[in-house]
Amino acid sequence: MGHGWQGAVLKLFRGKDFTFTVTGAEQVTEDYRRVRFTDGGLLAAAGVHPTMWVRLWFDDAGKPHQRAYTLVDPDPAAGTFSLEFALHDGVASHWARTCAPGDTVEATLQGTGFEAPDPLPARLLVVGDPASLPAVNSLLDALPGVPATVWFETQHASDDELPVRLDPAHHELRRVPRQGGGADLVARVKAELPELADAASYVWIACDTTTTRTLAAYARKELALPKERVHALGYWRAS
Helix, strand or coil: CCCCHHHHHHCCCCCCCEEEEEEEEEEEECCCCEEECCCCCHHHHHHCCCCCEEEEEEEEEEEEEEEEEECCCEEEECEEEEEEEEECCHHHHHHHHHCCCCCEEEEEECCCCCCCCCCCCCCEEECCCCHHHHHHHHHHHHHCCCCCEEEEEEEEEEHCCCCCCCCCCCCCEEEECCCCCHHHHHHHHHHHHCCCCCCCCCEECCEHHHHHHHHHHHHHCCEEEEEEEHEEEECCCCC
């Protein structure tokens, strides 16, 4: 399958292509699925860093369709990792529901990157949702011992069962049901962030694009947090 104009652009920006092979899958909840892979040489070629992600390519009625996913528990020695899919109606979700061991999927590595804040933050302040859960968990794993508050937006009752990797000694989880297209999450974070955030904190925001932009602007402009202490990336677009 060709990757169309998007693939051509990624090539211009030195995107590297790999083929992953499915080794198994498990239904984490009725709305969330984990698929395990061998990496096709990815980890040996690129190494590993927190929140590392790749673009998967799917066939959409003969047209290339790509979506980005964060690596879960990458093991460079074994050449394996998992990807987690927040399920909905769509090409990628359909593939995740039906894939079987031996199936392959093409992927491109381009655009990923993360450097741990230096010095380490006094507190980590995270805003995420099921789509960014693998990245949230990767971030928490990468900064062990750093106190963290996580605002986690949920869409389904089953989201309460999702495996957020919390250390009870250091982490606090604040669940926020999705209402008003993310408006409730914005209001909750704006009401609670000021008492926790300062120049020694690190704010990491990854939810739908509109919510992410709104909260990032709030943290940078209204709270006047240093730009190097606010990381924001929209993980999906609300329809």
